[in-house]
Amino acid sequence: MTVDRLLPTRDAEDLLDLTRTVADRELAPVAARHEREESYPEGLFAVLGEVGLLGLPYPEEEGGGGQPYEVYLQVLEELAARWAAVAVATSVHTLACFPVATYGSAEQRERWLPDMLEGRLIGGYSLSEPHAGSDAAAIVCKARPIADGYRITGTKAWITHGGKADFYALFARTGEGGRGISCFLAPGEAEGLAFGRPEAKMGLNAVPTTSAFWDGAVLDRDRLIGAEGQGLAIALSALDSGRLGIAACATGLAQAALDAAVEYANERTTFGRRIVDHQGLGFLLADMAAAVDSARATYLDAARRRDLGRPYSRQASVAKLIATDAAMKVTTDAVQVFGGAGYTREFPVERYMREAKIMQIFEGTNQIQRMVIARSFTHPEK
Structure with missing residues (x-):
């Protein structure tokens, strides 16, 4: 549709x-x-x-x-x-x-x-580490200043497009004692950079997600983005926009599941009637449609605030929370509409359901989004 x-x-x-x-x-x-x-x-x-x-x-x-x-x-x-x-x-x-x-x-x-x-260089985002996912301030990958740049040592995790991207927005600790976090534009092919095997994921399997291993790779000094120690602020400001991107992706996935469910419900018959004409099924579809429309409305509200230059961090978290929870529910309900057929790989709804789950986890889990929203009540945005 x-x-x-x-x-x-x-x-x-x-x-x-x-x-x-x-x-x-x-x-x-x-x-x-x-x-x-x-x-x-x-x-x-x-x-x-x-x-x-x-x-x-x-x-x-x-x-x-x-x-x-x-x-x-x-x-x-x-x-x-x-x-x-x-x-x-x-x-x-x-x-x-x-x-x-x-x-x-x-x-x-x-x-x-x-x-x-213009898409001649494709990028990845390299913030998370094996023991630092939602807690970005806990990263330990180090960028040690040397005469001609920075020497990078450490492990990164959960990199979408890992091993395929041409460049990565890389975040690593710099400064005396590694107290500050800095941002670098790292080339996808650098001596001393290696990638792990793609993760065996529940869904989204066509684009690899990998770990990256930095074994003393050297980045030129002009690869530092912003000032030393500014990396965490860069990462967090970027994530507000990134959360809106995931909210939109989740809404599109939910829309696809709703469309498939509506089409099937209009074709499948039981007891001499299309299943869409059974009130119980019709109400389920109505709730699915309401969830998709609500998800779209929340991400558009946040986007319009961003476009106007107004604070939108809380609204971005609301959108990510609402849209990804909606995607999980709508895709699960779509499988229910298909009945036993929905549990098979003959129809796409089982894949949609598997793909929806990660939406509630990356770009900050939905528990983190609730923390951001709650914190806004005591630390309002300016």
Whole structure:
């Protein structure tokens, strides 16, 4: 089903039409096969970059699309409705571009941003560690200053596009005693950098998630983004935007599950009636639709605040919480609508259900989102 969207401009409507066309042609026909075979879609992100979908919320003069977040997130939702793994990787790429775009020097932006935003370089985000996931301040990976730059030592974990990305937004401890955290633009291929085997995941299997092992790799000094010790502030400000990306992906996934359930309920008959005509099933579908619409409304509210330059951290956490919980419930209910058939791999809803679970975990677990929301009552945003 095509979502009836309220878009701010005719250009935005055209962009969504383009997104649907590309997603229906390039994503939808091959998603199930790649997920089943756990095979990476080589060349696909280059296609998304060529049509301008990988740098949408960044300035046109630096290679981006110049789109408000309100529009960019709806593009992500359309991608996720066809293939959640690709949409999540697109969101992560946008997140990985954030440090250079927001904190990079004029020289750094000129040197790297066009290739990043136009999709010639694909990015990953390297913040988490084996014992530092939601608690970003607990990372121990070190960047020791040396004469010509920084020597990186440590292990990173849960990197979307790990081993495939061309660059990583890397966060490591710097300064005397490693007290501060700094941000680096790390190349995907560096001597002393190795990646682990892709994680055997519950879902989103077409795009690898790996650990990274930094064994004394040297980064040039101009790879430092922002000032030494500014990394945690960069990471946390980026995550507000990243949470909105995941909220949009979760909403798209839930919309796909709802569409599949509605189609099946209109075709399947029991006791001489379509199952959609049974009140119990109809009410279930109504609750699913209400959850999807509510999720979309929350992420759009946060995005519009961001576009207006207003505080939106609490609203980003609300959107991530509401949208990902909705995706988990809606995909589970979609399996229920299909009955026994929904538990088989003949239909996509079992995959949607598996893919929804991680949405409640990455970019800060939903328990962390509740902490952020609760903290806003005693530490209001300015």
